[in-house]
Amino acid sequence: MSAPMQFTYYGHSCFAVVVDGVRLLFDPFITGNPKAGHIDVNSIEADYILITHGHGDHLADAVSIATRTGATVISNYEIASWLANQGVSKTHGMNFGGSYALPFGRTKYVVAVHSSTLPDGSPGGNPGGFVVTSGTQTFYYAGDTALTYDMKLISDEFDLNFAVLPIGDTFTMGIADAVRAADFVGAKTVVGVHYDTFPPIAIDRDEAVTAFGARGVTLLLPAIGETVAL
Numbered sequence: 257m258s259a260p261m262q263f264t265y266y267g268h269s270c271f272a273v274v275v276d277g278v279r280l281l282f283d284p285f286i287t288g289n290p291k292a293g294h295i296d297v298n299s300i301e302a303d304y305i306l307i308t309h310g311h312g313d314h315l316a317d318a319v320s321i322a323t324r325t326g327a328t329v330i331s332n333y334e335i336a337s338w339l340a341n342q343g344v345s346k347t348h349g350m351n352f353g354g355s356y357a358l359p360f361g362r363t364k365y366v367v368a369v370h371s372s373t374l375p376d377g378s379p380g381g382n383p384g385g386f387v388v389t390s391g392t393q394t395f396y397y398a399g400d401t402a403l404t405y406d407m408k409l410i411s412d413e414f415d416l417n418f419a420v421l422p423i424g425d426t427f428t429m430g431i432a433d434a435v436r437a438a439d440f441v442g443a444k445t446v447v448g449v450h451y452d453t454f455p456p457i458a459i460d461r462d463e464a465v466t467a468f469g470a471r472g473v474t475l476l477l478p479a480i481g482e483t484v485a486l
């Protein structure tokens with residue numbers, strides 16, 4: 257029986273998960289987030305930084321955090337190469353279906369339906385998501401994506417403790433499709449991300465919690481800076 261995973265939300269789609277003492281940071285976007293002004297980006301530690309796709313709201317703080325912490329950045333091949341050119345010393349590029357060993361287990365880069373142009377207009381490959389597993393503890397982070405039948409492959413292969421899904425609509429799934437995604441991937445606990453940061457992705461939180469609850473899924477919406485055990 258492993259200790260619970262510690263999940264800390266940093267706003268938008270940025271969060272950290274500590275698995276067996278290893279610190280994973282996802283999609284760092286803090287200094288540009290109008291809702292995350294109380295987060296000290298220089299206090300965030302990471303052993304690995306995982307980036308789902310090339311949009312600025314998922315990697316704007318990646319170079320500075322990777323440089324300060326010495327973390328290894330994991331993303332698709334195009335983004336990993338782009339970050340290496342920006343001065344990140346440790347990168348690992350992947351593509352769909354590939355897995356990469358972590359100290360406690362592995363991560364698999366899986367399909368997302370979205371876009372991925374980098375902030376300077378460079379091609380950012382294809383957007384993805386990650387499944388992270390220690391063998392006994394597993395979670396899925398969808399990145400920015402539409403609902404897709406490919407999500408059913410995740411429940412075929414993995415038994416998830418929780419899923420992190422975008423719920424803000426406009427640029428990703430909205431609430432109704434995210435509820436269906438939770439069913440497709442087989443998650444009974446979902447952390448909602450990619451909402452309320454900007455006006456186009458504002459949601460009604462009560463409506464969201466009720467919609468997931470009606471399908472037997474617990475939706476967690478931690479405060480920015482809050483840590484929950486999952």
Ligand code: NI
Pocket residue numbers: 309311370371400427
């Ligand atoms: Ni995006």
Ligand code: MN
Pocket residue numbers: 311313314400427450
């Ligand atoms: Mn986004």
